[in-house]
Amino acid sequence: MEKEQGKADSTCIHKALAELKKVQDFINQADIPYFGKMFSKLVGVDTIPFSLYTEDGKLTFTGVDKDPCGTAASFKTSYFRIEDLDGKSGCATISLLRPLCICGKNDHSCCKILVLKRTDTCVKVDVTCICAIQCIDIDLLKRKIIIEPKW
Incomplete structure (x- = not known):
């Protein structure tokens, strides 16, 4: 019975x-007659961020991305973008979204995240190991950090 329930959940x-x-x-490919690709410009993002949960809790991966200085920096994340879904194997290819706080450092806590940055790091996940999915606010992808001079 548990096996059947797990299969239903993964479906x-x-x-x-x-x-x-x-x-x-x-969002990315809609070509509306007379207006072209206006929809993606209105939404302002090309990604719908989400988190995945297993029986052990929130799924987390470590990735590598370049920091503003161009050096490689590792980061830990539970925020993803769907890239591909294979119906035969039951696997999903997801890219890692790098969480950043106001000072530009990696921050894994959802309360402190200011921006989610899309990266090129992809991971293949077996969907049968996932028990829940949670969408994250797309505004985390659109925020701009504006710091005015003190004087």
């Missing part, structure tokens, strides 16, 4: 990820 997760991918692709 629901697979369907949810497929819907996210469909909406994300629509």
Whole structure:
């Protein structure tokens, strides 16, 4: 019975990820007659961020990205973007979104995150190991840090 329930849960997760991918692709590829690709400009993002949960809690990966100085910096994240979904293998390819706080440092705490930055780091995940998915506010991808001079 547990095996059947797990399969049903993974099917629901697979369907949810497929819907996210469909909406994300629509945002990026919708070519509306007379207005072109206006929809993606209105939304202002090309990513729908989300978190995944296993029986052990929030799924977390470590990735590498370049910092503003151009040097490689490692980061830890639980925030992802769907890149591809394979119906046959039941695997999803997700890219890691790097969480940054106001001073530009890595910050894993959701309360302190100011911006989520898209990276090129991708991971393949077995959807049968996932029990829940949570969408994250897209405003975390659009925020600009504006610091005015003190004087």
